[in-house]
Amino acid sequence: MNSxxxxxxxxxxxxxxxxxxxxxxxxLAAVPLLLGFIEIIAAGTDLQMRGILGQSFIxxxxxxxxxxxxxxxxxxxxGNEISDRTLLYLVLKPRSRFRFINEKVLxxxxxxxxxxxxxxxLAWIILxxxxxxxDGELIVGIVVASFLAILAYSAAFTLLSLLxxxxxxxxxxxxxxxxTLLARFIPGLRxxxxxxxxxxxxxxxxxxxxxxxxxxxAVSTSLIVLATLVIITIVFSWLRLxxxxxx
Amino acid sequence: xxxVTEPAQIKDQQPAAVQTPxxxxxVQVNNVSKWFGDVVAVSQVSFGVGPGVTALLGPxxxxxxxxxxxxxxxxxxxxxxxxxxxxVVRMHSDIYKSIGMVPEQEAVYPFLTGYEFVRLNAVMQxxxxxxxxxxxxIDLVEMRDAANRRxxxxxxxxxxxxxxxxxxxxxxxxxFMDEPxxxxxxxxxxxxxxxxRELGNQGRVVIVSSHLLHEVQRFAExxxxxxxxxxxxxxxxxxxxxxxxxxxxxxxxxxxxxxRMGASLLELDLAISVRIDPTRDHAIVVESxxxxxxxxxxxxxxxxxxxxxxxxxxxxxxxxxVFSYVTEAVR
Numbered sequence: 080m081n082s083x084x085x086x087x088x089x090x091x092x093x094x095x096x097x098x099x100x101x102x103x104x105x106x107l108a109a110v111p112l113l114l115g116f117i118e119i120i121a122a123g124t125d126l127q128m129r130g131i132l133g134q135s136f137i138x139x140x141x142x143x144x145x146x147x148x149x150x151x152x153x154x155x156x157x158g159n160e161i162s163d164r165t166l167l168y169l170v171l172k173p174r175s176r177f178r179f180i181n182e183k184v185l186x187x188x189x190x191x192x193x194x195x196x197x198x199x200x201l202a203w204i205i206l207x208x209x210x211x212x213x214d215g216e217l218i219v220g221i222v223v224a225s226f227l228a229i230l231a232y233s234a235a236f237t238l239l240s241l242l243x244x245x246x247x248x249x250x251x252x253x254x255x256x257x258x259t260l261l262a263r264f265i266p267g268l269r270x271x272x273x274x275x276x277x278x279x280x281x282x283x284x285x286x287x288x289x290x291x292x293x294x295x296x297a298v299s300t301s302l303i304v305l306a307t308l309v310i311i312t313i314v315f316s317w318l319r320l321x322x323x324x325x326x
Numbered sequence: 327x328x329x330v331t332e333p334a335q336i337k338d339q340q341p342a343a344v345q346t347p348x349x350x351x352x353v354q355v356n357n358v359s360k361w362f363g364d365v366v367a368v369s370q371v372s373f374g375v376g377p378g379v380t381a382l383l384g385p386x387x388x389x390x391x392x393x394x395x396x397x398x399x400x401x402x403x404x405x406x407x408x409x410x411x412x413x414v415v416r417m418h419s420d421i422y423k424s425i426g427m428v429p430e431q432e433a434v435y436p437f438l439t440g441y442e443f444v445r446l447n448a449v450m451q452x453x454x455x456x457x458x459x460x461x462x463x464i465d466l467v468e469m470r471d472a473a474n475r476r477x478x479x480x481x482x483x484x485x486x487x488x489x490x491x492x493x494x495x496x497x498x499x500x501x502f503m504d505e506p507x508x509x510x511x512x513x514x515x516x517x518x519x520x521x522x523r524e525l526g527n528q529g530r531v532v533i534v535s536s537h538l539l540h541e542v543q544r545f546a547e548x549x550x551x552x553x554x555x556x557x558x559x560x561x562x563x564x565x566x567x568x569x570x571x572x573x574x575x576x577x578x579x580x581x582x583x584x585x586r587m588g589a590s591l592l593e594l595d596l597a598i599s600v601r602i603d604p605t606r607d608h609a610i611v612v613e614s615x616x617x618x619x620x621x622x623x624x625x626x627x628x629x630x631x632x633x634x635x636x637x638x639x640x641x642x643x644x645x646x647x648v649f650s651y652v653t654e655a656v657r
Contacts, residue, residue, distance in 0.1 A: 090446060165433050165435060170400075171427055172419070173452065175419065326395070
């Protein structure tokens, strides 16, 4: 895929890499790495890979860090272009707006996944070297769950960027109140949260009861729900972009 | 070359809705209104525009930018239709093969070079010969020397020119420009005015919005005047200018002895009426049919009367007031 076949993707990716938001994303994605270092200092070579990295992924990365990474990227991918009005350079073109939305979401997914997965991998490899436990299931779980979470949240936050102007504030409230608190502590709401399906996939890759994900959905169900969410939000984003007034 | 197809005369005090859009025009606006909540931005506007340069004139906030955005399909009309070459603009992305737009806003991707920005537009327009199209567009706005610098380092005028190159890279037949001379230095202004005229002479439909009357007369053959969201007048620039000049203009003069100054101006037939400005001390409002002569005479009269003049200011500078002469029915 070169810059001529997917110009919006490349432009958006470059926009991320040249902007400030990428630094915030890198800091968020580095949190598991930081926790790993703290564990190394505290426990030395006795550390438990799944105890620190596996558990923090369930408790912190999936419900909070990954949605925040997707929020920052998706909101700057379209939200910033709406507010500074550069969006019109891209939409006043003889190109499908469906393709435009897809390229925008893809840019958020690729950049968000690359950063979160590479830093997650770095944390895993350091802890693996220190502990001598190269837990293959754990890194597969981290890679798959990171990708799924970034994909689902990026599509959802892209739609949110097209619907409201204060997308960062609304997205932050959604992540912290809905995904991190309500869906975690109110059992009935978990089926309405992205975190539940991502955690279900992650837990079943690890196949470890001690990981602490109760009432999991089946992997197939989780993948279907996440795919449906992505398709619906992309279609609604396209419809919204078709109809919205660009000032 | 006839540009504004119908009506080709000033529509003094004529309701906009009764206009008949012209035949064979490239851009047709039919009974278009646009409102944002309770605010009516554009009200029942109809006109047709053909090849050549047409200026969309109006004071700030008159609705001309909204009109331009509706014509470019960026904003949908609340009622009515807008077509370009018989195709409804809104929701038909293929139409953008033949449209180029230079928006008013300054924001351009600061991390791209001028070349990259024009290239991005060329790629998205599916230009057949990419490199020659890019070079031609950059040369057209005389930006070759700065093409490899980042847009973030450009001056306002340079950004304006690179936006123009991006809008022209695919050789569009219909071009919308929103305040294209804004931010340009005098030399660039001259060149841009030449370019706009050249584009019009090539048979393209060029619609340029501006709030500066003196600017418009340098490139536009036809004008559409929008005041308070209504099409107040349309036709040749000369006819509208003459209509405006027929009316008396108001000038505020602030000086040490306004009564003596006013009396003297009346005596010399430089003013048709003089009144004391109740909102200010030592100021009069002079109504004159020949403003140029009045302005020339004020220093001489002041010297003769030994009066010190603090301020001379036209009260008709804004287009809103100038065009109120020809658009009283609309207001």
